[in-house]
Amino acid sequence: MTATDLRDAPQQAPGDGSVPRRAWLAVAATMVAVAWGGNEFTPLLVMYREVSSFSAVTVDLLLGAYVLGIVPALLLGGPLSDRYGRRPLLLPAAPLSLAGSLVLAVGSGSPLALGIGRVLCGAALGLVMAVGSTWITELSDNAGDDPRAGARRASLALTLGFLVGAGVASVLAQWGPWPAHTAYILHALLTLASGAWLLSAPETRQPTASASQTPLRDDLRIPAAGDRRFLRVVLPLAPWVFGCAGSAYAVLPSLMREHSGGMPIAFSGLLTVLTLGCGIGIQVLGRAIDTDRSARASVVALAIIAVGMGLGAYASARLTLVGALLAAAVLGMGYGLALVAGLNEVRRIAGPDDLAGLTAVYYSVAYVGFFIPAVLAVLAGWWSYPQMFAGGLVIALGCLTVVAAAWRAHLPATAAVTLATPDAVTSMGISESGAHSAGDGRETPVQ
16 A cells, blocks of 8 residues: 555544544434434324315325435435545534424425425435434444444434434424424424534544545445345335334324324324334344344344234224224334344445445435335325235235345355354454445355
8 A cells, every 4th residue: 555545545543442432422412303303293294284284195295305305415425424524514414404493383384395394304314314323333333332333323313313303293282382383493402402512523534635636426436235235135124114114103193183082193293102112122122133144133124014014904994092003013113123224234234435325325215115105195095004004014025035035145254254153253353343245246155
C-alpha cells in the first residue's frame, strides 16, 4: 500500500475500547426521536378518517407516503456518509423531522399538506436508518462490544421510537387538547433536545482525501447488494418487516373501528403499542435466536409472520377484540425478529465500505411493505380482508421455503470457518465484525 493509499483510506476508530462505551446513546436518542415522529401519524389514521372524512385508500396512501422520503434518503445518505462522515449526514435528520411535525400539525385537513409532512418525516427517518444504524454499529464495535450489539441497539432504538411515538400520539388525540396538533408539537420539542445531544457523538468515519475528486456514482454502487446470500435470504424477508407491522397497526384498527368500545383512536394506539412492544420483546431474545452459522433467525421470523397472517385472517373475519390483539402481538413479534435478523445478515455480508449502503438497500426494500395497507384497501373491492390475509399466509410460506433452502448457502467467510472449526476464527485472528463475503458470486465451502 502506498502513502497515497494510506492518506485516502477512510479513517475509523480502532475496535480497542478507545471509544466511550455509551457514546452510541447520543445517536440512539436521535433515532428514537425521529422514529417517534415517523410513527406518531399511524394511530391517528382513524382520527383522520372520522374528522377529515378521508377514505381508507387516502389515509393508507398517506401512511405510505413517507416512503417517498425514506428511500432517497436511505440510498443517498448511506453512500454520502461513507464519503463525508456520519455526523454531517445525520445532523439534518432532527430538523427535517421537526419540520415534518409542524407541517402535519397545521395541515390536518389537507391531504397535500399531510403528504408533504409525511415525506419530510420520511426523509429524516431514512437518514437515521441508513446513517444512524451504521454509526451505532461502528461505535459499538469500536468500543469493543459484542459484534451483534450494534444491530440490536439500532433496531431497538427504532422500535422504541415507533412504539412511544404511537402510544403518546394516540393518548393525546383521544383524550388531550387539540387532538390534531398536540402530539406533533411535543415531538418538535423532543427533536430539538436529541439533535443537540447528537453533537457530542464521536465521528467514526472521516472523509477521504479524494472525496471531491471521485464521481459520486462510484459511491452509489453497492457490490454487496449482488451477494447471493443477500438475494436469497435478505430480500425475501425484507418486505415483511414493515408489511406485517403495517398490517397490524394500520389494517386491523381500521377494520375494528366500529368494534372498539367507542374509543377507536385509543384502540388503534393500543394495537400499535402492542405490535411494537412485542417487536421489542422478541428483539431482546433475538441474540439467542440469531446465529452466524445459518439463516435460523430469518426462518423463525418468517414462520412467526405466517402464523400472524393466519391470525389476521381470523381476526378480520370475526372482528373480536381478542382476535385483533392476538394477531397484532404475533405480527409484532414477526416484525421485530425480521428487522434484527435482516440487519445482522447485512452486517455479516457487507464490508466496511458497503455497510451503510447495504443497510440502505435493506431498509428501502423493507419499507416497500408499508404500501401493503394501501394495496389491500384498493383490492378490498374484489376480495375480503380474510381472503387477503389468507393470501398473505401463502406468500409468507413461499418466502419461508426460499429462505430455508438457503439455510447455509453462501455464508460469509467467517461464518463458514466457524461452522467448520469452532476455534479456527480465534486461531487465524479473523475478526467477526470485519469479515464479509466478496459479493462476486463465490460460495463458501459449507452448503
